[in-house]
Amino acid sequence: MNIGITLVVQLIAFAIFVWLTMQYIWPLLLRAMEERRAKIADGLAAAERGKKALADAAAEREQTLAQVRGQAQEILGNANRQAGQIIAAARDAARSEGDRIVEAARAQVDHEIDQAREALRKRVGELAVAGAQAILQSEVDARAHGRVLDELAEQL
Amino acid sequence: MAPEGAHDSGSYVLHHLSNLTLNLQTMRIDEHAQGFWALHLDSTFFSLLLGALFLWLFRRVAVRASIDRPGKLQNAIEIMVEFVDKQTRDLFHQDNKLVAPLALTIFAWVFLMNLMDLIPVDLLPFVAERGLGLPALRVVPSTDVNITFGLSIGVFFLTLAFAMKYKGPVGYLKESLLHPFFVRRGPLIALNLVLVPFNLILRVVEELARPVSLSLRLFGNLFAGELIFVLLAILLAQILSGPAGAVLAAVGILFNIAWAFFHLLVITIQAVVFMVLTVVYLSLASEHH
Numbered sequence A: 001m002n003i004g005i006t007l008v009v010q011l012i013a014f015a016i017f018v019w020l021t022m023q024y025i026w027p028l029l030l031r032a033m034e035e036r037r038a039k040i041a042d043g044l045a046a047a048e049r050g051k052k053a054l055a056d057a058a059a060e061r062e063q064t065l066a067q068v069r070g071q072a073q074e075i076l077g078n079a080n081r082q083a084g085q086i087i088a089a090a091r092d093a094a095r096s097e098g099d100r101i102v103e104a105a106r107a108q109v110d111h112e113i114d115q116a117r118e119a120l121r122k123r124v125g126e127l128a129v130a131g132a133q134a135i136l137q138s139e140v141d142a143r144a145h146g147r148v149l150d151e152l153a154e155q156l
Numbered sequence B: 001m002a003p004e005g006a007h008d009s010g011s012y013v014l015h016h017l018s019n020l021t022l023n024l025q026t027m028r029i030d031e032h033a034q035g036f037w038a039l040h041l042d043s044t045f046f047s048l049l050l051g052a053l054f055l056w057l058f059r060r061v062a063v064r065a066s067i068d069r070p071g072k073l074q075n076a077i078e079i080m081v082e083f084v085d086k087q088t089r090d091l092f093h094q095d096n097k098l099v100a101p102l103a104l105t106i107f108a109w110v111f112l113m114n115l116m117d118l119i120p121v122d123l124l125p126f127v128a129e130r131g132l133g134l135p136a137l138r139v140v141p142s143t144d145v146n147i148t149f150g151l152s153i154g155v156f157f158l159t160l161a162f163a164m165k166y167k168g169p170v171g172y173l174k175e176s177l178l179h180p181f182f183v184r185r186g187p188l189i190a191l192n193l194v195l196v197p198f199n200l201i202l203r204v205v206e207e208l209a210r211p212v213s214l215s216l217r218l219f220g221n222l223f224a225g226e227l228i229f230v231l232l233a234i235l236l237a238q239i240l241s242g243p244a245g246a247v248l249a250a251v252g253i254l255f256n257i258a259w260a261f262f263h264l265l266v267i268t269i270q271a272v273v274f275m276v277l278t279v280v281y282l283s284l285a286s287e288h289h
Helices: A005-136 A142-155 B006-016 B041-064 B072-091 B099-118 B123-132 B145-178 B186-241 B242-286
Strands: B021-023 B039-040
Touching: A005 B039, A005 B041, A005 B072, A005 B099, A005 B145, B006 B186, B021 B145, B021 B242, B039 B041, B041 B072, B041 B099, B041 B145, B072 B242, B099 B145, B099 B186, B145 B186, B145 B242, B186 B242
Parallel strands: none
Antiparallel strands: B021 B039
């Protein structure tokens, strides 16, 4: 093992190489890595912000949905109440109309019964007159006896 | 070039351990050149080549670095940079823009130099001999003490510079003379005069032991690793000497594969160790005890 000028050459080369690395290599590499680190950190922070915004939006949606659901419930309640009222009103109207119709029919029936009874009475009078004629064998002057006959008819 | 028989195994190994040396005094390629002016062309060439490869590759990736869609190469390099950055932050607490690039350079460069150990031992020397007529070639720079000491002495100078920067010359001197043995108060306070030389000697040993151990650790691991590859290659060469030789060669191949896998760990760990210890030494030099 001979130690000599080779060592000196290596020593000088070592110094130059280290200087070159320090000057032209290390800072560039470190800066690139640092920039990437910063970029990744920014990206993660942005993702975090996005996640938070999403959670906020979901909460807001939930709130709005609850509110809307309440409103719908209210509207539905109102509608039900209103429908009930309308049905009740209609039922009342129908019932009164029915009553009225029944009343009218009953009045008409009474009227017709009265008419029939009147006609019948008249007829019975006439029959009674005819029967009396037949019994008396004579013509009964309708005019002369009309008053009697009418009285008779009244009594029937 | 494989050895022709068992008798020249020794020369085969020795040949693998000799550098392509240029004697700067005579400007001749001389395998046996000794002394200060003997330049190891092969170690220097591969060391500079790999260092330049590291710079070129990392510069390319650094310039084209994409923030949104990094490629596979960029990812790999960023993992390395992140690892080095984390180690440096954990170990070195001052604000200093030299330490991390220094650590990265050491890690990547030492790793690449170690990686040369996984190229089949005879491949590049064979090509160099047949193609370029070079008498010898060692392709793993970190098996050359010159290279590992070149790095560790650089680190040593830096620790001195850091100590001066962060503690000041007075602080450094005070620490060297009054640490670890020091009587703060009481009747024995005069003893400090005797303790100062001990402290100084300990300090010198401590300071010198660091670069020596740093470089010899790397050198020893890689040298041993390469030597084992060379020895396994000798085993492989026995295939020429009959059926028994074939069995030896088969064993050689198996061991070679196993050792290469194991060595993958070794070269990485040695690169990390060199880097981490460098940062630790700089950290020790810049912090008050």
